[in-house]
Amino acid sequence: MRIPFVNISAFVNLSAFVNLSAFVNLSAFVNINDNVLATRLKHEGIRAGEIIAYRAWRVMAPRWFSDDWLRSVYMRDYVWLPDEPASGDVKTHGIYSFRDVIRSAAEYSYSTDGVLLFGKVKIWGEVVEHEAGYRSQFGKIVSLDYGDPEFLEKFRKIYRVNKVSTEGL
Helix, strand or coil: CCCCCCCHHHCCCCHHHHCHHHCCCHHHCCCCCHHHHHHHCCCCCCCCCCEEEEEEEEECCCCCCCCCCEECCCCCCCEECCCCCEECCCCCCCEEEECCCCCCCCCCCCCCCCEEEEEEEEEEEEEEECCCEEEEEEEEEEEEEECCHHHHHHHHHHHCCCCCCCCCC
């Protein structure tokens, strides 16, 4: 004998019985690494323009093989080239930046050694938002605002940022 299927969802709101997240903080029970979580996120189809965020860059100490490029603070071998956007896979590392301005090593969340410059970065592409900032697919230095004045002057010229317009003067 075949029993007919009856859809009771029209009569009973099952979401009140199934959705426990309103009553229980499931994040207290689940500890998922940000990288694993990023791979599980469904793209919601939301597209936005560029985001301006903040970050720091490392200045390498002069050596016989030294170059005149800024480097990532955490990924020490990652070089930010002046004429190319920085890029990374948001499911593994990506380009990290902060929502709020950082002006010194004391405000930076990584322990660091050496000289750091601080400024704005334009980010775009796939962007994952975190509690303190972002992890993006692409990033480009917009301005260098804080740090050693001598290094700021040098790297502003190399990266062609913080130019003062003389139009209308």
